[in-house]
Amino acid sequence: MSERTTFPTQGRARDELAATLERMRSGDADWRHGRVPLYVFGSLPEVEAVGRDAYAAYFTENALGARRAFASLARMESDVIAMSLDLFHAPADAAGSMTSGGSESILLAVKACRDHARVRRGDDGFRGNLVLPETAHPAFDKAARLMDLPVRRVPVGADLRADPGAMAAAIDGDTMLLVGSVPCFPFGVIDPISQLSELALSRGLWLHVDACVGGYLAPFARAAGSAVPAFDFSLPGVASLSADLHKFGFCPKPASVVLFRDQARAEAAGFDLDVWPSGRFRTGTLVGTRPGGAVAGAWAVLNYLGxxxxxxxxxxxxxxxxxxxxxxxxxxxxxxxxxxxxxxxxxxxxxxxxxxxxxxxxxxxxxxxxxxxxxxxxxxxxxxxxxxxxxxxxxxxxxxxxxxxxxxxxxxxxx
Ligand SMILES: Cc1ncc(COP(=O)(O)O)c(C=O)c1O
The missing domain is CATH 3.90.1150.10 (Aspartate Aminotransferase, domain 1)
Structure with a gap:
C-alpha cells in the first residue's frame, strides 16, 4: 500500500507548485490531442479562452448568493435559462435552474416529478415508479435510489431507440415518469420523443427528455442540415428537459440546465424550509454553494458563439x-x-x-x-x-x- 500523504507543515512557493502541477499532469492521457473519448469536449481555442476568462473573473463569487449579493450573477443565470428556454421552444410559463451537471439536473427532474405527483394524488408518501429505456443514463437510478423509488428499465428496439410500445406495456397505476434521451449515451441515437410525448399525454405521465449530451448540439445540427426530429417543449407531452452546457455547449464545468414546462413543476424541484436559527433556506438546486465562474463562463460562451x-x-x-x-x-x-x-x-x-x-x-x-x-x-x-x-x-x-x-x-x- 502506498504511504498516505501527510498534511504539509510549511507551504510551498507558487512557482514550485505550478511546476509540480505540470509535471504531475504529464502522466495523464493526452486529451488535448483527442486521446480521451469522453469526459472532455473541445470546440475552438477562442471558445475555451472566453469561458476560462469569464470563469476566472467570477472565480470567488458564489452563485448561492446571487439573489442577495451578486446581482450580476443573478442576471447572467436568468439570461442563460431564458436563452435555453428559447432554444428549446418552451412556453411562456416555463422556468428552470442552472445546476452542476447532468446528474444533478436529472435528480432535480425526478424529485420535481415525485413531489408534483404527491400533490396531485394528495399522498405525501407516494413512491411512483420510473419507466426508462435500458439505454437511459444511470443518473436516473441514482436519483431513484436516493428517493427510494422503483425503476423499470425496458429493452430498446432493434434500432437501439426507446420502444414506446414496450414502455407502454411497462406502465402501471403507480408509474409517474417516462424518459427519452437525445441522444442516449451508449449508442448516440435519439429516442422517438414525439411518440413518448403522446404516450405521456395519453396516460397523464411526466416525460423527461434527457438532452444532457445533445441539447446544445441537436438544434444546431438540424440548422446545419441534419435530420434531427423534434425533441423539446414544442412537443406538448414534454414536462422537463435537461441539457448540459459543459458538454456540447462547450462551457466550463460544472454547468447544466434543468427546465420545466411551467412554474408549478419548477417549484416542485426546489427546497424551501425555515427550521434553523438562521431563517428561511431556499434553493432551486440540490447543492448549496455554486461556482459563480460556471455561471459567468456559460453566459459568456453562449453569447460569444450565438x-x-x-x-x-x-x-x-x-x-x-x-x-x-x-x-x-x-x-x-x-x-x-x-x-x-x-x-x-x-x-x-x-x-x-x-x-x-x-x-x-x-x-x-x-x-x-x-x-x-x-x-x-x-x-x-x-x-x-x-x-x-x-x-x-x-x-x-x-x-x-x-x-x-x-x-x-x-x-x-x-x-
Ligand atoms: C445522456 C446523459 N445523461 C446524463 C449524463 C450525466 O451527466 P454528468 O456527468 O454531467 O452528471 C450523461 C453523461 O455523460 C449523459 O451522457
Missing part, C-alpha cells in the same frame, strides 16, 4: 462523425451499432475480442471507450477528435487485425 457559431461547429462535428463511421466500417468486420444521430457512436463485431482491441488501443495511448452489451468500443467525439481521425483509424486497423477471434466475447473497461 446560434451561428454553434451551427458552424455542429456542421464540422456532423461531417467528422460521418467520416469516423465510414472509416470504422471500412475495417472488416467492424460495424457501427444503430444509426448515430449526432457525434456519439459505438461499434464492434460478433466474435471479436473487444478487450484485446481495447488493450491494444490503450498501449498506443488511446483511452478506450467501451460498451458492454453488445461488447464494443465507444466514442463521444468533439472537435478534439477531428484532427486525429487518421491516426485513430490506423491504430484501430492494426488492433483489429491482431485481435483474437473468440466464441465468448470479453468486454473492456468499466466507467
Amino acid at each position: 446560434r451561428d457559431g454553434y451551427t458552424a461547429i455542429a456542421s464540422r462535428l456532423i461531417a467528422m462523425r460521418k467520416a469516423y463511421v465510414e472509416g470504422i466500417e471500412a475495417i472488416a468486420p467492424l460495424k457501427v451499432f444503430g444509426k448515430p444521430d449526432l457525434t456519439i457512436f459505438a461499434f464492434g463485431a460478433p466474435g471479436l475480442d473487444i478487450a484485446a482491441i481495447a488493450q491494444a488501443m490503450a498501449s498506443r495511448g488511446w483511452v478506450p471507450g467501451m460498451t458492454s452489451r453488445p461488447p464494443g468500443m465507444h466514442m463521444m467525439a468533439s472537435l478534439l477528435h477531428e484532427g486525429v481521425r487518421a491516426d485513430y483509424l490506423a491504430d484501430l486497423t492494426a488492433a483489429v487485425a491482431a485481435a483474437p477471434r473468440v466464441e465468448v466475447q470479453r468486454v473492456g473497461a468499466e466507467y
Whole structure:
C-alpha cells in the first residue's frame, strides 16, 4: 500500500507548485490531442479562452448568493435559462435552474416529478415508479435510489431507440415518469420523443427528455442540415428537459440546465424550509454553494458563439462523425451499432475480442471507450477528435487485425 500523504507543515512557493502541477499532469492521457473519448469536449481555442476568462473573473463569487449579493450573477443565470428556454421552444410559463451537471439536473427532474405527483394524488408518501429505456443514463437510478423509488428499465428496439410500445406495456397505476434521451449515451441515437410525448399525454405521465449530451448540439445540427426530429417543449407531452452546457455547449464545468414546462413543476424541484436559527433556506438546486465562474463562463460562451457559431461547429462535428463511421466500417468486420444521430457512436463485431482491441488501443495511448452489451468500443467525439481521425483509424486497423477471434466475447473497461 502506498504511504498516505501527510498534511504539509510549511507551504510551498507558487512557482514550485505550478511546476509540480505540470509535471504531475504529464502522466495523464493526452486529451488535448483527442486521446480521451469522453469526459472532455473541445470546440475552438477562442471558445475555451472566453469561458476560462469569464470563469476566472467570477472565480470567488458564489452563485448561492446571487439573489442577495451578486446581482450580476443573478442576471447572467436568468439570461442563460431564458436563452435555453428559447432554444428549446418552451412556453411562456416555463422556468428552470442552472445546476452542476447532468446528474444533478436529472435528480432535480425526478424529485420535481415525485413531489408534483404527491400533490396531485394528495399522498405525501407516494413512491411512483420510473419507466426508462435500458439505454437511459444511470443518473436516473441514482436519483431513484436516493428517493427510494422503483425503476423499470425496458429493452430498446432493434434500432437501439426507446420502444414506446414496450414502455407502454411497462406502465402501471403507480408509474409517474417516462424518459427519452437525445441522444442516449451508449449508442448516440435519439429516442422517438414525439411518440413518448403522446404516450405521456395519453396516460397523464411526466416525460423527461434527457438532452444532457445533445441539447446544445441537436438544434444546431438540424440548422446545419441534419435530420434531427423534434425533441423539446414544442412537443406538448414534454414536462422537463435537461441539457448540459459543459458538454456540447462547450462551457466550463460544472454547468447544466434543468427546465420545466411551467412554474408549478419548477417549484416542485426546489427546497424551501425555515427550521434553523438562521431563517428561511431556499434553493432551486440540490447543492448549496455554486461556482459563480460556471455561471459567468456559460453566459459568456453562449453569447460569444450565438446560434451561428454553434451551427458552424455542429456542421464540422456532423461531417467528422460521418467520416469516423465510414472509416470504422471500412475495417472488416467492424460495424457501427444503430444509426448515430449526432457525434456519439459505438461499434464492434460478433466474435471479436473487444478487450484485446481495447488493450491494444490503450498501449498506443488511446483511452478506450467501451460498451458492454453488445461488447464494443465507444466514442463521444468533439472537435478534439477531428484532427486525429487518421491516426485513430490506423491504430484501430492494426488492433483489429491482431485481435483474437473468440466464441465468448470479453468486454473492456468499466466507467
Ligand atoms: C445522456 C446523459 N445523461 C446524463 C449524463 C450525466 O451527466 P454528468 O456527468 O454531467 O452528471 C450523461 C453523461 O455523460 C449523459 O451522457
